[in-house]
Amino acid sequence: MRFFLCWGFGIWLIASAVFRLMGQYFFIFEKPFLMIGAYILAIPLIWLVTVPIYSLKKKSGSKQLQAAICIALPGMLIDAVVLLFFDTIFTNLPADLDRYFASWLLWAYSLILLTGFIKTSFRTNH
Template identity: 35%
Template sequence: MVYFPLFGTSLWLIATLIFRAFGTNLLDVERPIVLVALFAAVPIMAIPLLPALKRIPVDKRLPGTVLIALPGMLLDIFSLIFHESVFPALDPQQITLLAAWLLWAYGIIISCGFIKKQFTPKS
């Protein structure tokens, strides 16, 4: 579980760079299909998290997912406060959509910690 905060920080950095570079296209209210796809893609993007969860006991999954989400949540406080510098191309309406997407993404990450199924290794 030691690497979970590093994994979360990496996810935050990748998402921040993607929204800095492509946010005006991804968060365009004139293209609602793109917005719906962006929000629908979040559960799909959680799939890489599942192999890591398989390796930890059920009782440690929720703390693990919190350790993944927490660094990004803390860093996003500052990236959203200073959005004019971090996301200079995004207008205030797009920043609101970005904040909603971030809340949705962190919620999905943390909810993965509630998976109680015990995975058994295949031999």
């Protein structure tokens, strides 16, 4: 499961960098369609960074769910602290958007956890 913890940290790091550098293009209170788009875009992106990895690493059933938890856990723990310093870390976003950003994070982490329940298939060589 160490691989999935590292994978989750990598996903968190890349996503945090994207929002730190370009978050102002996703979270614009005056343009709700862009904000809704960020929620919708998360669905295929989360699927792409999780489900194929389960198959690649030959995880299914309860092991896949454990992997999903390990992917989500690093970001959830780190973001619990990061959100306390939202206006200092995400200087490109107005401080009053912190609740929308937190909402998006909950959505994304929920999607990651849900991928643990998706039935995946992989081939084994017997």
